[in-house]
Amino acid sequence: MSDAILAINAGSSSLKFALYAAGSLALLCRGGVSGLGGPVAVEASGPVPLATGAPPPAGSNHATAIAWLLDAVRRMPDLVLRAAGHRVVHGGRDYAAPVLIDGAVLDALERLVPLAPAHQPHNLAAIRAVAAAWPNLPQVACFDTAFHRTQPRLAQLFPIPRALTDAGILRYGFHGLSYQHVAETLPEVAGERAEGRVIVAHLGHGASLCAMRARRSIASTMGFTALDGLMMGTRSGAVDPGLVLHLIRERGLDPAAVADLLNNRSGLLGVSELSDDVRVLQESGDPRAAEALDLFAYRAVREAGSLMAALGGLDLIVFTAGIGEHAPRVRAAIAAGLSFAGVELDEERNAAGRGRISRDGSPVAVYVVPANEELPIARAAARLVLGAG
Structure with a gap:
């Protein structure tokens, strides 16, 4: 039996995923479900084939797609899923690093939906769908904003009344998981x-x-x-x-x-x-x-x-x-x-x-440098859940 980490990147009409070996973080399988809400298409590739079976039906939402994905993972022989990590677009002022998800975290992230209305609801829907399909599976939130919390204060400020700044209206920045992957890869490249x-x-x-x-x-x-x-x-x-x-x-x-x-x-x-x-x-x-x-x-x-x-x-x-x-x-x-x-x-x-x-x-x-937002997610989940790395 081998332990695995599932990285999930939920978009508005798609669901990208990747499975990694929990210890080495070697890629086992990656793929995606596209066309959610309409005709659905599935693709998956990697050294360990995903036991996909029939694709999700047309008109599927994130919950249906997640349930399909987790069922496929369950049917993979000799594989034990230890954690799921999620891309969450907005972490606000309070989340500057990946975090284990509980009810309080989920409530806090729900309050950030107005700051990322095109993305945050889908990220949270994926988290809830995993919790419904696999209630005891540990889940980790990885934030697109977190990478930018190292910016100097002046880079984060808007020239607006200080009370609004103190209330959290700042320059947060996004695409942080993509930038994190580049930052981690760049010494080998350049x-x-x-x-x-x-x-x-x-x-x-x-x-x-x-x-x-x-x-x-x-x-x-x-x-x-x-x-x-x-x-x-x-x-x-x-x-x-x-x-x-x-x-x-x-x-x-x-x-x-x-x-x-x-x-x-x-x-x-x-x-x-x-x-x-x-x-x-x-x-x-x-x-x-x-x-x-x-x-x-x-x-x-x-x-x-x-x-x-x-x-x-x-x-x-x-x-x-x-x-x-x-x-x-x-x-x-x-x-x-x-x-x-x-x-x-x-x-x-x-x-x-x-x-x-x-x-x-x-x-x-x-x-x-090819983008890979899923690997930083898997690495964070392995660290927080398994103490790896």
Whole structure:
């Protein structure tokens, strides 16, 4: 019999998972359930096959998908599940490290739902679904905000009345599990440069940049919510606060309509009026698609410039996540905008999209590092539940 840790990453319409050996944290299986709420698709791969059986039925929610996943894990021969770890987007001011989940923790995380309404409810639904299907299984919450709690106080402050700051309205930053994985992996990839002035670009449907020094977060483009910073798939990123007031006062939109516009109808989708998918936009001959991609790169360059100021220079850039790993054209556009800082890509390496993609002798080294949010989750669960590591 072998002990295993299950890492769960619940999205709005998907469920990613990975099984790791509890001792070595060797990957046993990883996969996902997509299309929740509609036609469901399942994929799984790894050295230990998942006993999937029939996929969850069409229209399944997170609870159904979790129950299906846990049933599949139960049917894996010679495997004992010891803990489940979860990605939780918002940990607020109080959670700066992974934590074992109990009723009090769950209640506290529920109060943070208004700060991450597009993510937190799904994360908590997954936790509750595991508790319902496997009541005695220890569960661990791992927070996207936790990695950024090392930022200096000035990087966390908004210039607003102090009473609001004291109430917890701060710049929290997100995508922390992705950044944690990069920080842990970077010495093997980049050697001594890993400890220098680094900007990591997590570019996916949600997108952000993180400035690291000594592999610790010192600034991030996302702030109080995951809506801030870069232009994203359907999210606007940073806009003039006066624009929000204009939409309410002059255009007659209520807060719910403004939230829907900025979260679901902006970004690549809003500018292109075609798609939120970079692959679709790159294949389109429509000038609106080209403008959306150009704006995406321009905004990334501008935000990178602000992080360079916070770092006092730049030694290394890392691209990760879906767009960061698989869109050479986007990487090239961002690199071109940062050429003034010494960023020089090698075209063949960039096209291959693996490891170092900068030219030999480039003052700023550039790497592609595959995203892996599940491994930090499994590592935290093993430590808190089993005392491993």
